[in-house]
Amino acid sequence: MTFNKTIIPRVMASILGQTREVLAAEAVIAVDGAETFDCDVTKLHLHDMTVIAGLGGPISLLIAFSFEASLVEALFIRVTADIEVPDGEEDLYRRETAGEIVNTILGLCTSDFQNIEESIALSPPVIIEDARCIHRPKNAVFANMRIRTERGIVSVSFVGPRELFDDHLNYQS
């Protein structure tokens, strides 16, 4: 296990910067600000739609982006503006939009870690739509960052070591 919780603030800063860039470039949505809650977090609250992906190698974190519905809707409208969305498949495309935005943010974050020689693998995003609360097991580290945009909030949770949880954030004892 290569997890080291001291990397979390650096990953947070990278995600905030790339979220700002990607939301502006892909959906013309401005980030108004952010609050961070470091490693003392004892439980995580997942909102309407959550996209979970893992950063591997020395980072070894699961990262969950939990979106308010208003932000998902704004992203969906902008991101799908130039493609055809078949009737009845709007919900699928809303989920795909959230997944693609997170995949792009995390992929670009890896460019902020050029000094790490090992490849940083990025797992395909998993999307869950049930709001729930996850309590921190003793041997895990939780951190959280709330990013406020002009169209709603995305709450970014950091869960490590990655190996303690499956891709849906279920604890694997």
Next chain:
Amino acid sequence: MPLKVIIADDSIITVKKLLVLMEGLGHQVIATASTGRQAIEAYRQHRPDLMTMDISMPDMDGMEATAAIVAEFPEARIMMVTSHGQERMVIDSLDAGAKGYVLKPVRIEKLSDMIAKVMERAL
């Protein structure tokens, strides 16, 4: 000259956006694939002029799929289209046999320039 293209990506949104961009550049998308294994199968079946390949995909990632395709078809022109910006990953992709690398978000000018470079490198 119009190229016959296969798009390998597990995101429906990216596939559709790339399809629009490719057609805008005058190329023809002849197939799509959403996993690494499907990408290999699609390449065998269609032998495209160009394949775009995502890195993070279910069942087999784009790097492994690229290496497998190039091992079987050394002339294959594969271009990574990914958000993965770590330099190590770019080097690993080129080592696997990719001829080019485009970072998302993809814009038509960036795509057009990289296609020209990939086709030139393959000559």
